[in-house]
Amino acid sequence: MEENIKNEGxxxxxxxxxxxxxxxxxxxxGQVSKETQTGDRLKKIFHISxxxxxxxxxxxxxxxxxxxxxxxxxxxxxxPGTEISSNPELKKDAGYNKQIGxxxxxxxxxxxxxxxxxxxxxxxxxxxxxxxxxxxxxKKLIREGSCSTGSYKKLLTAEGxxxxxKTPRGKFTIQGKRTNPAWHKPDWAFIEEGVPVxxxxxxxxxxxxxxxxYAMDLGDSYMIHGTIYKRFLGMPVTHGCxxxxxxxxxxxxxxxxxxxxxxxx
Amino acid sequence: MIMExxxxxxxxxxxxxxxxLVILIISFLVYYSVMxxxxxxxxxxxxxxxxxxxxxxxxxxxxxxxxxxxxxxKFKEKTFLQSRIALAESDSIYLTINLAxxxxxxxxxxxxxxxxxxKDLKMSNILKKGNDYxxxxxxxxxxxxxxxxxxxxxxxxxxKMAPKDTSEYxxxxxxxxxxxxxxxxxxxxxxxxxxxxxxxxxxKSADRMNLFxxxxxDRLLESWSSMKSVAVFKIPEYHLFxxxxxxxxxxxxxxxxxxxxxxxxVFR
Numbered sequence: 152m153e154e155n156i157k158n159e160g161x162x163x164x165x166x167x168x169x170x171x172x173x174x175x176x177x178x179x180x181g182q183v184s185k186e187t188q189t190g191d192r193l194k195k196i197f198h199i200s201x202x203x204x205x206x207x208x209x210x211x212x213x214x215x216x217x218x219x220x221x222x223x224x225x226x227x228x229x230x231p232g233t234e235i236s237s238n239p240e241l242k243k244d245a246g247y248n249k250q251i252g253x254x255x256x257x258x259x260x261x262x263x264x265x266x267x268x269x270x271x272x273x274x275x276x277x278x279x280x281x282x283x284x285x286x287x288x289x290k291k292l293i294r295e296g297s298c299s300t301g302s303y304k305k306l307l308t309a310e311g312x313x314x315x316x317k318t319p320r321g322k323f324t325i326q327g328k329r330t331n332p333a334w335h336k337p338d339w340a341f342i343e344e345g346v347p348v349x350x351x352x353x354x355x356x357x358x359x360x361x362x363x364x365y366a367m368d369l370g371d372s373y374m375i376h377g378t379i380y381k382r383f384l385g386m387p388v389t390h391g392c393x394x395x396x397x398x399x400x401x402x403x404x405x406x407x408x409x410x411x412x413x414x415x416x
Numbered sequence: 417m418i419m420e421x422x423x424x425x426x427x428x429x430x431x432x433x434x435x436x437l438v439i440l441i442i443s444f445l446v447y448y449s450v451m452x453x454x455x456x457x458x459x460x461x462x463x464x465x466x467x468x469x470x471x472x473x474x475x476x477x478x479x480x481x482x483x484x485x486x487x488x489x490k491f492k493e494k495t496f497l498q499s500r501i502a503l504a505e506s507d508s509i510y511l512t513i514n515l516a517x518x519x520x521x522x523x524x525x526x527x528x529x530x531x532x533x534x535k536d537l538k539m540s541n542i543l544k545k546g547n548d549y550x551x552x553x554x555x556x557x558x559x560x561x562x563x564x565x566x567x568x569x570x571x572x573x574x575x576k577m578a579p580k581d582t583s584e585y586x587x588x589x590x591x592x593x594x595x596x597x598x599x600x601x602x603x604x605x606x607x608x609x610x611x612x613x614x615x616x617x618x619x620k621s622a623d624r625m626n627l628f629x630x631x632x633x634d635r636l637l638e639s640w641s642s643m644k645s646v647a648v649f650k651i652p653e654y655h656l657f658x659x660x661x662x663x664x665x666x667x668x669x670x671x672x673x674x675x676x677x678x679x680x681x682v683f684r
Contacts, residue, residue, distance in 0.1 A: 416529050
């Protein structure tokens with residue numbers, strides 16, 4: 152009995168110890184399953200990343216190919232070029248000399264025609280983007296400086312009237328010259344300040360001293376004149392006229408005549 | 417078990433579908449490339465048919481003359497003058513791009529009013545390496561602008577409402593002239609030729625980014641138009657192009673000064 156009890160005791164110990172071992176085994180298998188789980192997760196993340204990345208790369212490749220590679224491919228073709236030669240025998244040929252003679256005559260005729268466009272008279276060039284002027288005499292630049300041109304403001308009234316204050320571009324001629332000019336104010340000059348517009352013949356329309364010492368008319372009420380707002384020179388602030396400072400205005404006035412060309416760009 | 421067999425059935429199907437898609441995309445790219453590669457040839461044929469010398473009538477020209485250096489120099493000079501006269505007579509403000517001396521000039525009725533130095537130049541190989549006589553003939557008449565795209569406004573108009581009375585009146589503030597926005601311009605000619613004028617300044621990242629965006633947008637537009645042609649089995653239109661880089665201020669001046677349907681003469 153005692154032996155039996157001992158044996159039982161041993162077996163229970165063995166059971167206990169075996170029970171401990173199985174507990175350790177369970178913990179080990181838990182760790183392995185955790186590792187496999189994280190491995191699976193990583194695999195999944197990698198798989199998803201690939202699924203996202205591959206279409207992005209494919210689109211990128213597709214666009215790069217079409218937008219950048221194909222235009223390069225197109226440029227491979229240039230057609231048959233010219234192998235320029237200078238054959239002395241050809242130069243003795245009567246037909247050749249006739250052709251060259253005709254070309255030289257054409258060039259002379261066209262050159263003469265082209266030269267008639269560039270005037271030998273004094274003229275002024277006005278750059279409205281940079282608000283600069285260039286005065287030429289006998290095709291030589293004699294003076295340059297700042298000016299003010301149109302502001303590109305569009306004045307709108309509640310009644311639907313509108314004016315855009317820009318300097319017109321192109322070729323103009325000086326149509327008239329005036330000293331000590333007075334300004335005949337148009338409607339927008341009153342509307343812009345919120346003042347009631349007087350009748351056309353009203354003396355309120357005349358304002359002296361604001362146009363400087365000289366004014367040169369370009370037509371359609373556009374002028375080259377002086378200014379009292381000298382700090383605005385070099386800026387786009389006018390209602391379409393070209394403003395110069397007093398010194399520049401005097402030189403321009405004395406250089407240009409009625410009929411002189413004004414090139415505005 | 418049934419689930420597993422379904423899964424295993426779906427996977428090869430997916431793979432097959434993917435394979436077909438890849439084959440289709442590659443086939444399209446090859447087809448698109450071949451069609452695009454053929455397009456300059458079509459343009460070249462059109463230009464050659466239009467401008468190559470025609471041996472008609474009694475005065476037949478020895479074709480050797482067309483490769484002679486003296487003849488070509490004189491012929492280019494003549495076409496240069498022809499184009500300039502056509503420009504001076506037909507339009508008020510126009511642009512002349514002189515590739516020989518690398519200048520872009522604004523002219524008004526034959527008078528050069530503004531000149532800009534071209535810092536960088538790229539153009540179609542057809543224009544660069546094509547037959548001298550044909551290309552000079554092509555350039556003997558000016559191009560006319562049909563449309564334009566730019567990163568700045570052509571007319572920077574600002575709206576101002578008129579005050580109701582003197583109490584509402586506010587005097588104008590001094591305009592900010594220090595703003596230097598990037599300026600890149602694309603001019604599309606009536607015959608399809610494209611003239612790109614880019615600003616030379618490229619130091620700031622904002623300038624580079626602006627140019628990249630402008631270029632990408634243009635490439636997308638051009639490619640989309642080519643794809644539409646290719647989709648109906650037509651060879652896409654190839655457009656001759658000239659790309660120049662000049663100082664920012666000059667791009668702005670030229671773009672603002674040119675009329676909407678202005679003219680451009682190119683000399684080489």
